[in-house]
Amino acid sequence: MKTSRPIRARIAPAALLHNYRVVKRHAANARAWAVIKANAYGHGQWRAVDALREEADGFAILETENGVALREAGVSQPILLLEGIFSTRDARAVREYGLTTVIHCSEQLDMFLDAGPLAAPQEVYVKLNTGMNRLGFTDKTLPLALERLRAQENLKLTLMTHFAEADGERGIAWQLERFKAMSAGWTGGVCLANSAAILDFPETHGDWVRPGIVLYGASPFVDRSAADLGLQPVMTLESALIGVQELQAGERVGYGGTFTADKPMRIGIVACGYADGYPRHAPSGTPIAVLGQRTRTVGRVSMDMLACDITDIPDAGLGAPVTLWGKGIAGEVPADEVATAAGTIAYELFCALAPRVPTAVDGL
Known part of the structure; x- marks a missing residue:
């Protein structure tokens, strides 16, 4: 989509591949699902597939129909349905297209078995609830589920769980202990580690890991930057100044007048607002870059515009390039810093990027 407004998002496939390789270095003895759910976290599912097709061990998504589309597009790697199936029709598609489904409750297990016997080898991920308390079998419901699944021919089972606090002080030890207790005697495959666990807890790597946010160049941790982790930004949101205002001390900016100038200031108006996906609740002081220099937003974010301080950037005028987040010609602003602010x-x-924002792919 082309638009006369200067705003656009740029996607760097080379950065996505670089980040996948960072994961593989951390989990060298495991295979890695490239998690591309939610339209590859807003980056574009097909762009992500194109970038990773040659190296990804497998792709993880949500919807069965999406898995079918990937297969029909020639994706030959394993494809994992992270939330599993939602109907017996889904279960039939899993069989027909060789998809790997999660099963996390007895109702899903019924759907899967109601689709009939397996004519070819099939893999199923059995999800254990070790404390996240969203999805998964408990220590009480797991034994019967495994018994029913083990009675099926042509079926390979992998156990999985999801860590709730791999990025926090509590860590994963309490959940890992529960997983080990629930899976006592298990000799099959395991898939445990999300992005944070991949980086911090090698004991969780198992047979497969599931990198998500790290693939897209953001940090899963509040105390370590993406750059510290060796990650590269994949999405850059950039625009330009479409207006400049000269303010005197005491004048206010934007709806509600939430920012008041405490001295004479130059204010730049950027073609980007909450209708483009920029967070409306971003306060004054959120980092932004203009004409190669970092500065700050001021005032309330509008639907189509936001304001920034260009007092100390005298050459910034109409058309001056702006980086909202990512690595652009106007400078680098880590998405994590914008998000934290x-x-x-x-x-x-990433996921909130609006459809009206045109997207370009670096190198094309």
Whole structure:
């Protein structure tokens, strides 16, 4: 999509591949699912597949129909349905297209078995609830589920769980202990580690790991930057100044007048607002870059515009390039810093990018 507004997002496939390789270095003895759910965290599923097709061990998504589309597009790697199936029709598609499904409850297990016997080898991930308390069998419901699954021919089972606090002080030890207790005597495959666990807890790597946010160049940790982790930003959101205002001390900026100039200031108006996916609740002081220099936003974010301080950037005028997040010609602003300022996480920034923002792919 082309637009006369200067805003655009740029996607760097080379950075995505670099980040996948970072994961593989950390988990050298495991295979890695490239998690491309939610349209590859807002980066574009097909762009992600194109970038990783030659090296990804497998792709992890949500929807069965999406798995079918990947197969029909020639993706030959394993494809994992992270939330499993939602109907017996899904179970039939899993068989027909050789997809790997998660099964996390007895109702899903019924759907899977109701689709009939397996004519070819099939892999199923059995999810254990070790404390996240979203999805998964408990220590009480797991034995019967495994008994029913083991009675099927042509079926390979892998146990998985999801860590709730791999990025926090509590860590994963308490959940790993529960997993080991629930899976006592298990000799099959295991898949445990999310992005944070991949980086910090090698004891969780198992047979497969599931990198998500790290693939897209953001950090899963609040105390370590993506750059510290050797990651590269994949998405850059950039725009330009479309207006400049000269303010005197005491004048206010934007809806509600939430920012008041305490001295004479130059204010730049950027073609980017919450209708483009920029967080409306980002406060004054959120980092932004203009004409190669970092500065700050001021005032409330509008639907189509936001304001920034260009007092100390005298050459910044109409058309001056702006980086909202990522690595652009106007400078680098880590998405994690923008997210932290706005009281959210980079996941949300990426996924909230609006369809009206045109996207370009570096190298094309």
